Amino acid sequence: MSVIPSGPRPKHLTIGRIGMYCFILVCAIFFLMPLYVMVITSLKDMDEIRAANILNLPKELSFYSWPKAWSQACTGFVCEGLKPGFFNSIKITVPSVIVSVGLSAINGYALAFWRFKGAYFFFGLCMFGAFIPYQVMVYPLLKIEDALGIYSTLPGIILVHTIFGMPILTLIFRNFYASLPIDLFKAARIDGGNFVKIFFYVIIPMSTPITIVAVILQVTGIWNDFLLGLVFAGRDNQPMTVQLNNIVQVDYGVAEYNVDMSATILTSLVPLFVYFISGRWFVRGIAAGAIKG
Amino acid sequence: MMKNNVEVKNISFSYGKTEILKDLSLDIREGEFMVLLGPSGCGKTTLLNCIAGLLDLTDGQIWIEDDNVTWKEPKDRHIGMVFQSYALYPSMTVEKNLSFGLRMMNTPKNIINKKIKKASNLLQINELLKRKPSQLSGGQRQRVAIGRALVRDAKVFLFDEPLSNLDAKLRAELRYEIKKLHRDLSNTMIYVTHDQIEAMTLADRISVMKDGLIQQLDTPKQIYNKPANLFVAGFIGSPSMNFLNAKFDKTNQNLIVGKQHINIANYENINNLIDGQEVVFGIRPENIKIDKNENTIQCNVELVEPMGADTLVWTSIEGTPISIRLEGSSNYNLNDEINISFDINKSSIFDNKSEERI
Numbered sequence: 001m002s003v004i005p006s007g008p009r010p011k012h013l014t015i016g017r018i019g020m021y022c023f024i025l026v027c028a029i030f031f032l033m034p035l036y037v038m039v040i041t042s043l044k045d046m047d048e049i050r051a052a053n054i055l056n057l058p059k060e061l062s063f064y065s066w067p068k069a070w071s072q073a074c075t076g077f078v079c080e081g082l083k084p085g086f087f088n089s090i091k092i093t094v095p096s097v098i099v100s101v102g103l104s105a106i107n108g109y110a111l112a113f114w115r116f117k118g119a120y121f122f123f124g125l126c127m128f129g130a131f132i133p134y135q136v137m138v139y140p141l142l143k144i145e146d147a148l149g150i151y152s153t154l155p156g157i158i159l160v161h162t163i164f165g166m167p168i169l170t171l172i173f174r175n176f177y178a179s180l181p182i183d184l185f186k187a188a189r190i191d192g193g194n195f196v197k198i199f200f201y202v203i204i205p206m207s208t209p210i211t212i213v214a215v216i217l218q219v220t221g222i223w224n225d226f227l228l229g230l231v232f233a234g235r236d237n238q239p240m241t242v243q244l245n246n247i248v249q250v251d252y253g254v255a256e257y258n259v260d261m262s263a264t265i266l267t268s269l270v271p272l273f274v275y276f277i278s279g280r281w282f283v284r285g286i287a288a289g290a291i292k293g
Numbered sequence: 294m295m296k297n298n299v300e301v302k303n304i305s306f307s308y309g310k311t312e313i314l315k316d317l318s319l320d321i322r323e324g325e326f327m328v329l330l331g332p333s334g335c336g337k338t339t340l341l342n343c344i345a346g347l348l349d350l351t352d353g354q355i356w357i358e359d360d361n362v363t364w365k366e367p368k369d370r371h372i373g374m375v376f377q378s379y380a381l382y383p384s385m386t387v388e389k390n391l392s393f394g395l396r397m398m399n400t401p402k403n404i405i406n407k408k409i410k411k412a413s414n415l416l417q418i419n420e421l422l423k424r425k426p427s428q429l430s431g432g433q434r435q436r437v438a439i440g441r442a443l444v445r446d447a448k449v450f451l452f453d454e455p456l457s458n459l460d461a462k463l464r465a466e467l468r469y470e471i472k473k474l475h476r477d478l479s480n481t482m483i484y485v486t487h488d489q490i491e492a493m494t495l496a497d498r499i500s501v502m503k504d505g506l507i508q509q510l511d512t513p514k515q516i517y518n519k520p521a522n523l524f525v526a527g528f529i530g531s532p533s534m535n536f537l538n539a540k541f542d543k544t545n546q547n548l549i550v551g552k553q554h555i556n557i558a559n560y561e562n563i564n565n566l567i568d569g570q571e572v573v574f575g576i577r578p579e580n581i582k583i584d585k586n587e588n589t590i591q592c593n594v595e596l597v598e599p600m601g602a603d604t605l606v607w608t609s610i611e612g613t614p615i616s617i618r619l620e621g622s623s624n625y626n627l628n629d630e631i632n633i634s635f636d637i638n639k640s641s642i643f644d645n646k647s648e649e650r651i
Contacts, residue, residue, distance in 0.1 A: 183377070183378045183380035184382065186342075186347050187381075188382070189366070190372060190373070194366075205382075205384035206383060
């Protein structure tokens with residue numbers, strides 16, 4: 001004879017749960033609304049936009065704002081659209097991410113495993129550096145770069161992004177490495193590894209999740225940066241965000257809202273893309289002990 | 294006289310202000326199996342890490358094979374080490390794990406293959422070579438870790454509680470294999486453990502440690518039968534030694550425990566005892582007999598623990614619990630009246646103050 005549990009099965013759908021779903025729904029609508037407005041506005045022509053029915057779907061689809069934003073819109077006196085900015089942003093982001101993530105991984109590894117004299121002081125310094133608002137350092141850094149002769153150049157802006165990224169990235173890497181068993185490192189030392197060999201043969205192969213987290217943070221951070229790009233990049237290397245601003249902030253002529261919207265969406269595509277393809281890794285990296293402590 | 298293989302000379306080690314090892318010296322002979330035994334926090338693992346070169350000494354020297362290695366890198370000390378957590382490189386296959394050390398030294402490929410073959414035959418891990426550590430069981434992982442130390446042709450093997458993460462059955466199995474390995478290779482091995490069974494079964498000599506100091510360094514037999522002090526006596530042996538606080542009466546050569554008198558005329562060092570000296574009388578459970586001589590103490594059975602091969606009978610003398618180890622077939626019941634006597638030859642007497650053996 002089988003035994004059945006007594007009493008009714010506990011309900012999975014409680015009032016609290018319904019309330020939570022409602023809250024999540026409201027949040028989703030709240031955050032998706034601007035995106036909805038941006039997308040439909042970019043697909044309207046100017047006449048329809050002037051009709052001011054901001055939430056209505058376009059009566060007639062018009063795609064002309066997209067190519068215009070990409071290659072014809074005027075940023076100041078030049079009318080080449082966002083395209084040069086996009087490539088500038090890539091030229092800034094790719095080397096900055098590679099250099100800052102690489103150096104931070106080495107820093108974190110040294111801090112977590114080699115415990116050199118003054119390691120704790122250096123660690124404290126990183127913590128401090130990670131929390132200083134960087135506006136404070138913009139002017140001194142500008143003077144330094146000017147003296148070095150790299151102000152308003154591509155290497156100049158790459159250096160700035162590398163410097164500002166390193167404290168927080170070093171912390172993230174150090175905390176990840178500190179969570180790895182120290183015996184592994186000891187075994188590698190006995191097996192004949194030195195600083196460099198252990199890093200390349202033992203540590204890097206275990207660093208995939210945390211490296212992905214670091215790359216995501218840096219790519220989105222640098223791509224979205226406006227202030228540093230404006231100050232340090234120089235006229236020839238203006239990133240996409242700065243050019244977007246120049247398109248939107250027109251001082252003369254007509255404000256073409258559909259072009260503005262297209263340009264804004266284009267600018268945010270890269271970070272969006274990064275989040276979509278790497279969300280799984282991001283969660284995994286954080287779960288692996290990345291941001292704790 | 295055998296040559297010393299590893300010499301630890303007056304080393305000290307501190308973490309900040311906490312002194313973990315204090316002026317410790319230890320000589321380990323060629324081919325010897327030395328076990329460092331002690332409770333957690335006694336400094337045994339720290340000592341092993343110092344010998345391996347993974348921690349920098351505060352003071353003193355370490356010599357391996359007539360070579361002062363005090364400031365040498367771990368890789369230049371010709372050692373192999375096995376860790377409690379196995380410490381296998383998770384991203385490499387078993388084969389790569391085994392060969393890592395050799396590859397780091399740019400050993401030719403055919404020699405690497407030969408050594409891996411030899412080690413994997415010895416440890417029966419041939420079928421595992423292509424697997425990743427995550428696909429192995431605990432026992433298999435520890436075999437691979439031992440293999441990794443083997444292929445390096447180390448002069449000294451260091452084991453840091455290698456069996457502590459394994460279940461009881463596997464532990465006994467691997468213990469046997471480590472012993473066999475030592476018999477076949479006759480390398481010097483230094484083995485850290487808190488498990489006294491491992492220590493007793495494996496060691497040529499045991500060094501019992503407490504608070505960063507070596508309490509006694511001797512063969513397992515000596516340590517078991519003639520513990521140097523109260524700590525060693527209590528730490529070694531399970532069930533542990535019985536202790537009775539007593540006073541020496543020189544004229545009758547008796548120890549007085551409350552109303553009871555124990556004649557110790559047969560004790561080897563009785564001449565070192567002073568009349569009226571406060572002592573601790575220590576006797577192992579298996580050295581107590583139940584019989585009806587005139588020199589017996591009468592007491593009652595308070596608890597019986599049958600353990601299969603043995604039966605442990607608990608009673609008490611003047612309020613102090615006493616355990617008696619009897620044959621498994623012996624049959625006693627609660628509240629039975631028994632007469633017990635002690636095998637004084639095999640007892641230990643410690644000074645109450647210094648806690649040293651007399």
